[in-house]
Amino acid sequence: PGHQSVRLEGAKDQCAGRVEVWKDRMWGTVCDDRFDLREANVVCAQLGCGTALKVTGQNGLFPPGSGPIHLDELNCTGNEQNLWFCPGVQENSDCGHKEDAGMRCLKSSPLSVSGHEDQCAGRVEVWKDGKWGTVCDDRWDLNNGDVVCDQLDCGIALRVTGQNGLFPPGSGPIHLDELNCTGNEQNLWFCPGVQENSDSKLTAPSPLCSVRLEGAKDQCAGRVEVWKDRMWGTVCDDRFDLREANVVCAQLGCGTALKVTGQNGLFPPGSGPIHLDELNCTGNEQNLWFCPGVQENSDCGHKEDAGVVCSGQSDGSVRLEGAKDQCAGRVEVWKDRMWGTVCDDRFDLREANVVCAQLGCGTALKVTGQNGLFPPGSGPIHLDELNCTGNEQNLWFCPGVQENSDCGHKEDAGVVCSGEPEPGESRSRPAAGRR
Known part of the structure; x- marks a missing residue:
C-alpha cells in the first residue's frame, strides 16, 4: 500500500503532512526525536516530492496519528532510499502521538510565508520556475x-498587510x-490575476492566521481565540498572564x-470549544x-475565557501616555x-469615547x-479638528484634519476613561513602539 510504504497524512496535499510508514500490515507514525531536514529529505525523495522545506513535531501543523509508532531517534544522512535504512529505534519508542513527526516538501505547496518567526504569518512567497518570488499587494x-x-x-x-506592513520586503x-x-x-495560481508582469518592486502581501482577538472594536484587544480542527475556540484564563x-x-x-x-473581564464570553487551558509560556514562543x-x-467555562489588550502598533492603534493608569493619559x-x-481642537467626549472603547477602558x-x-x-x-459620532472603530474613521494640524503640543488632547486596572495588577506599561 501507499507509495513505497511511506505516506504523509493530515493535510490536503500529498506532499505535506504527518509521516507514516508501513510495517507488519499496519501504518504507523515516526517520532519527532532527532527528526530534521535530513530525515525529511529521505521521505520527500521517496515520494517524488522534491526536497524538504520544513519539519514539525510536537504540537505541529498536522494532527497526531494513532496506532503504533514504528520509528524513533532516526539518524539519516539524507541519501537513504527510505527511512528503514537509517539508524534508529524500531518499535520500542517512548514517544506519544503528540510527538509525531510532520513535514512539508518543496512540491507540496509551492508557497511559503517568510519574514516572521511564526510559520503562519509573514510575507507571501510562491514557487515558480525553480525560484521563490513574492506577490504584489495590489x-x-x-x-x-x-x-x-x-x-x-x-x-x-485574520489580517492582511501590504506596503509598509509588518514584514520586511x-x-x-x-x-x-x-x-x-x-x-x-x-492555491493562488488558480485565482485570476497578472503573472510575472508586475510593475511593483517593493510591496508584498502578508497574511496572519491561527489566532484572533474578538469582542472589541480594536483588532489588538479582545477575547483570545485559537484555530484548531477547522473551528475557533477560546483559551481558559487559568495561569494566563502577561x-x-x-x-x-x-x-x-x-x-x-x-x-x-479573565473571569468577568472586559470582553464578552465566547462559545464553542475551549481549546487551551493551564498554559505556561515563557513569552517567546511562536x-x-x-x-x-x-x-x-x-474544566473551565466560557465565563473564564482569557482576554488581552496589546499595545498595538498597526495604523489606527491608539494609546494613552503620561499617566500611571493605562486608561488615562495623552492621546x-x-x-x-x-x-x-x-x-x-473640537476634541470632546464623543472623540474620547472612541478612544476608551478601542482600548477596552469603558x-x-x-x-x-x-x-x-x-x-x-x-x-x-x-x-486635528475631529468630528466623531462616538461610535467609530477608531479616530481615523472620524472626519477631521490629518497631518496638517496648526496646533502645537501644548494643545495635545488627553482623556480619562472609566476603566481601571484590576486590583494588584501592575500599572507600568511597556514603551513598545515609541519613537
Missing part, C-alpha cells in the same frame, strides 16, 4: 489571504499581481501585552500551541510607523487639552 484582501492560510494548514486569514521576481481570489481556490498575552500580541503584530483579563498546557480537556495614535498626538469621563492633566507629547500631530 487588490490583496482577506479572500486571497484565506487561500494562503488554508493551503498552509494555518486556519483562516522580499527580493527576486514578483510572480503574481492583481489577484482576485474567491477564497475557495486550492507571558501568554505577549505571545498573542507578537503573533498578531500588535506590540506587547498591556493587560490580561504561538500558544508551543506552550506547555492542557489541550481540549479544560496618541500610530501611523506610518510613528506615534503622534491629537490636537484638542466610557469617557473627562477630556483635557491645553495645559491639561498630562504632559505634552512630541513628534507629529497626526489628527
Whole structure:
C-alpha cells in the first residue's frame, strides 16, 4: 500500500503532512526525536516530492496519528532510499502521538510565508520556475489571504498587510499581481490575476492566521481565540498572564501585552470549544500551541475565557501616555510607523469615547487639552479638528484634519476613561513602539 510504504497524512496535499510508514500490515507514525531536514529529505525523495522545506513535531501543523509508532531517534544522512535504512529505534519508542513527526516538501505547496518567526504569518512567497518570488499587494484582501492560510494548514486569514506592513520586503521576481481570489481556490495560481508582469518592486502581501482577538472594536484587544480542527475556540484564563498575552500580541503584530483579563473581564464570553487551558509560556514562543498546557480537556467555562489588550502598533492603534493608569493619559495614535498626538481642537467626549472603547477602558469621563492633566507629547500631530459620532472603530474613521494640524503640543488632547486596572495588577506599561 501507499507509495513505497511511506505516506504523509493530515493535510490536503500529498506532499505535506504527518509521516507514516508501513510495517507488519499496519501504518504507523515516526517520532519527532532527532527528526530534521535530513530525515525529511529521505521521505520527500521517496515520494517524488522534491526536497524538504520544513519539519514539525510536537504540537505541529498536522494532527497526531494513532496506532503504533514504528520509528524513533532516526539518524539519516539524507541519501537513504527510505527511512528503514537509517539508524534508529524500531518499535520500542517512548514517544506519544503528540510527538509525531510532520513535514512539508518543496512540491507540496509551492508557497511559503517568510519574514516572521511564526510559520503562519509573514510575507507571501510562491514557487515558480525553480525560484521563490513574492506577490504584489495590489487588490490583496482577506479572500486571497484565506487561500494562503488554508493551503498552509494555518486556519483562516485574520489580517492582511501590504506596503509598509509588518514584514520586511522580499527580493527576486514578483510572480503574481492583481489577484482576485474567491477564497475557495486550492492555491493562488488558480485565482485570476497578472503573472510575472508586475510593475511593483517593493510591496508584498502578508497574511496572519491561527489566532484572533474578538469582542472589541480594536483588532489588538479582545477575547483570545485559537484555530484548531477547522473551528475557533477560546483559551481558559487559568495561569494566563502577561507571558501568554505577549505571545498573542507578537503573533498578531500588535506590540506587547498591556493587560490580561479573565473571569468577568472586559470582553464578552465566547462559545464553542475551549481549546487551551493551564498554559505556561515563557513569552517567546511562536504561538500558544508551543506552550506547555492542557489541550481540549479544560474544566473551565466560557465565563473564564482569557482576554488581552496589546499595545498595538498597526495604523489606527491608539494609546494613552503620561499617566500611571493605562486608561488615562495623552492621546496618541500610530501611523506610518510613528506615534503622534491629537490636537484638542473640537476634541470632546464623543472623540474620547472612541478612544476608551478601542482600548477596552469603558466610557469617557473627562477630556483635557491645553495645559491639561498630562504632559505634552512630541513628534507629529497626526489628527486635528475631529468630528466623531462616538461610535467609530477608531479616530481615523472620524472626519477631521490629518497631518496638517496648526496646533502645537501644548494643545495635545488627553482623556480619562472609566476603566481601571484590576486590583494588584501592575500599572507600568511597556514603551513598545515609541519613537
